[in-house]
Amino acid sequence: MVQKQIKGLNLQEITRICEMNNFPPFRAKQLYHWMYRHGINETNEMNNIPKEMSELLSQEYQFKTLQVEEIQSSEKENTKKILFKTHDNRLIESVSMIDKNLHTICISSQVGCSVDCQFCATGEMGFMRSLSCGEIIDQFIEITKIREEPITNVVYMGMGEPFLNYNEVIKSAEILHDPHGMNLGRNRITISTSGILPKIKQFIEEKQPYKLAISLNAADDETRTRIMPINKKWNIEMLMRELEKYPVDKKNKIMLEYVLLKGVNDTKSDAEILASYGNKLRCKINVIPFNDIGNKFARPDDATINRFIETLYENQIHYQTLVRWSKGNDIDAACGQLSAKNND
Ligand code: SF4
Structure with a gap:
């Protein structure tokens, strides 16, 4: 049977x-x-x-949808990367990061990704299939068996574009949030998208209670289209217009994610334009200095990173600036580095 x-x-x-x-x-x-x-x-x-x-x-x-294939531990931080095998022998990765009393897991929503962001290792794999809600949830469950520390935060920023697997992702977030399920607070669940506009619209209209992160990564359309071809379809202005409809809630602000790439999106003027978006949206801006994946992109030098961040601070009126020095880059577990290298 x-x-x-x-x-x-x-x-x-x-x-x-x-x-x-x-x-x-x-x-x-x-x-x-x-x-x-x-x-x-x-x-x-x-x-x-x-x-x-x-x-x-x-x-x-x-009952069990995933098999743990391999666990890699960072020597620099309390970070582990977990490689899972699905029932059809696909490989996906999740990351567990413990920092003081926070245990954040970064989970995958698809095997590979079709969005093709030029700086991302997952994008280089191409798209294989979306994960079921059970496979998304099982990443959480299996990590609780590997780690003693309870999971405090979940971010949908692993492999795949969560909003191209919207129904399964939202259903999994509901189980994570459900008091009879994992009972995680709504503010502890963040769903990140490269900018799938119809789904952002749906997310806002449905008043989904989870945090929304937008992977922006450029201040102008020309640059964004170059590094994120999805921008041809839904450009920055279209995104901003939709995001302005997001209710401003102190506890649940939009997060603009900005991977800082050397010579691509790292000028003072880029930071000033980004600041103008931040002030308009009253959001958080998360700057992520690029993590090397051995492709054509590189991390800017420290002086450029500092100038970019200082410019954001100088222009900060209605937004909050955060800098994410990604964890686990010695095990390719940092942002944009997940690729389950053994997939076909
Ligand atoms: S950054 Fe996200 S959306 Fe873009 S290719 Fe990578 S996994 Fe896909």
């Missing part, structure tokens, strides 16, 4: 399975707790589930 995937179903869907099999609805909540709260994949370990139900579930459903 071909087993169906149960990981990734929400409480309503699990309740339906229980009803179809004549199990009372409270059993669905028990099962949901075991799967998501406790990360248990073996039904015989779910000790308040009746034997008959346990046997039926283990025959008909597959």
